[in-house]
Amino acid sequence: MSQQTTIRKLAALVNTPVEKLLEQLATAGMPFSDPDQVVSSTEKVKLLGFLRRTHGKTDKAEVAGEAPKKITLSRSRKQELTVGGGKSRSTVDVVVRKKVTLVRPDSAEAAQAGGDDERAEILRKLEESRARNAAEQKALEESDRRRAEEAEREKREAEEAALRAAEEAKRAAAEPEVIPVTEDPLRNQPSSHGHGHPPKPPARKARTGAAAEEEDRSRRFAGQMHLSASERARRSSSTRGKPKSRRQSDQARTGTGFTRPTAPVVRDVAIGETITVAELAQKMALKGGELVKQLFKMGVMATINQVIDHDTAALVTEELGHNVVKADEADVENALMAHVEESQGEKAARPPVVTIMGHVDHGKTSLLDYIRRTKVATGEAGGITQHIGAYHVETDKGVISFLDTPGHAAFSSMRARGAKLTDIVVLVVAADDGVKPQTIEAVKHAKAAGVPLIVAVNKMDKSGADPMKVKNELLEQEVVAEEFGGDTQFVELSAKTGQNIDGLLDAISLQAEVLELQAVIDGRATGVVIESSLDKGRGPVATVLVQQGQLRKGDYLVCGVQYGRVRALFDEAGKQVDSAGPSIPVQVLGLSGVPDAGDDFVVVEDERLAKDVAQQRDTKRRDSRLVAQAGNRMEDIMAQMGQAEGQLSLNLVVKADVQGSVQALREALTALSTDAIRINVIGSGVGGITESDAQLASTSKATIIGFNVRADASARKVIETNGVDLRYFSIIYDVIDQVKQVASGILGVEIREEIIGTAEVRDVFRSSKFGAVAGCMVVEGVVKRSKPIRVLRDNTVIFEGELESLRRFKENVDEVRVNTECGIGVKQYNDVQPGDQIECFERVEVQRTL
């Protein structure tokens, strides 16, 4: 690659005639004869120095007669580079610039070395650099060539692969599916349950045919409990024997697309309060049957469509290795809550809600009736007040609402359902009778609920009234009158004469003021159902107590599991009203069904939400009931079986006029159950006793309890024909008493042994006539000849039998009393010893009671 220059070329380059250049060269000491003679670089440099000198320019190098101190040679070369691969491959023009700089050694060194040596060195280095350049250039060319070859080869391979794929796809379409067994990642992987499969030989011949396929599949899925959705899809598609799609086969071969997980899939399974077995199985991607089996292993017998409770579902889910997540079933409820909160506004004072409690016959009903009769404004002229479960009165000091179901049964049943309705409890105590068991119970209930008490000392008109006694007795219950330094107001009154009833109302208003009761006055109403019934003409009727907001005619509301639009509102005077505010009881018409006492109600904007919430609650309630009824655990079944053996049962059908009474009775009666007898309320409801109630009672041998309701003609017929036990009541305590009696009748009598006397053996005489006769002292009770005896030694019974003889001073007697000596001959037993005890007992029949 030497760049040799002739004199002619140089002359053209420097734009000088050839002759002149020859001349100059000659002058510079380099005589050339032929213009085509080559001029070396050194000669060029020399010429340059000469020319500069002749033009008067200084050149140290030349002056010193030396070569230039630094020479830089540069060159550039253009070449093509291929970048990227496949589709993105492209060519780029690249300019390669080379620059070589040669530096002259130090002038001191240079001074030592001769000028020609130096030039020779430079030339050598120049030559070396040229050689290096050439080598590099060659290497570059070589790598370019290799790259081009590589690209060519890749292109060729890709074309071949495409061709092969097309052929294979064609072949696959013609043949049944063959699972590429060697690709299976699960194959060499132990399963989560420890059933590891030995590694397969790498290249197994692909098998075709259903049997091979089945075997292969079972091998692959054995011990693998959880299949992902795609696995299932794969399984089912292969089961159907469909050929693989081209895409699938391409994916399988190229390894692209989905790869089966190598470990069991752990799922987050959302479980609500209840779930059906089928639904749970689906959530775990498991066959229903598998889950049934798993449940059975855990001791739970359930069918695929059965509802199981949350705990059981959670257990089995965890057992199968999945995570349990609490399902957010309260979606609609949340929407409802948001709805309620949204309607909250400014709060203002509200009237108090009062419940009256006290011992039986102390005058609760009389008090409520007196207040209602004298204080509730009747609607139209001659209108009569109605019992709707609550009423409100207007006093000088404000409005007061009374809950009209006296007694703590209703109070506690409401409280048990989470409904806190009562602000103040008025405890009625008859001044002539004082504190009685139910008075104490009422105090306990009020205290447990954290509700303040006002004591109404009733029957003050009676001659035997002793209010101070009441105050003192209540002190023991920690109910301290104001005059004793406590905070409980005592009001002495008479429900009969109406004496000081206003004083009681004042006391209530005062207490309410202290409590600073508040509620949102405007906005959507919320509250609680106090009573409900099914009216023949008007449909479901519910008395509700509004707790917040205004309940208006036309409002949509959800009420327990019922919903509807308020068709009409009635107050306790039977008068239609347009709205009811906080603490005001009102009768509502227009619900889809009869709600339960204690259910809450919420007014909502539209019917849809009301319906959704009601339906969701209904489903939930039904499911919970199903779970409760199912008794699906083995233990439960066993327990029930055990119970059936030893435990008697009394079945009852309870019908009452209002829902509150039904609930109170059901709870009170069921609570009478003991280990010996179980009280089952197998049917209950609001309304008269119907034929179906009678039929139910007849088939299940139940007693019918009619509380303020009567049996209709067809029911009476069934009752008479089948001899069903029917009893009517109007007082709750009577029901309880009678049920106790009936239960006792079922329990029957029990034989009890009573020891009537014990005698100690002091000496033993043996006579040929009577055998062994024990000389005894009666130490306890009386020993009777006609009664059975036991002989005890060291407090252990060693013989049980009868007396042969009982004598006192050789005389036969029928009985011997305590501290008397006697001779006892035991029938068929001659082994009596001094120190033994002879116990005389009798068997008595005792009526079993609850």
Ligand SMILES: Nc1nc2c(ncn2[C@@H]2O[C@H](COP(=O)(O)OP(=O)(O)OP(=O)(O)O)[C@@H](O)[C@H]2O)c(=O)[nH]1
């Ligand atoms: N003399 C007098 N008798 C009263 C007074 N209050 C109630 N009575 C009578 O006491 C009896 C019982 O009264 P009720 O009001 O039924 O008593 P109760 O506490 O509601 O009774 P139960 O509903 O059975 O729990 C009735 O005969 C009433 O007439 C009163 O202030 N003075």
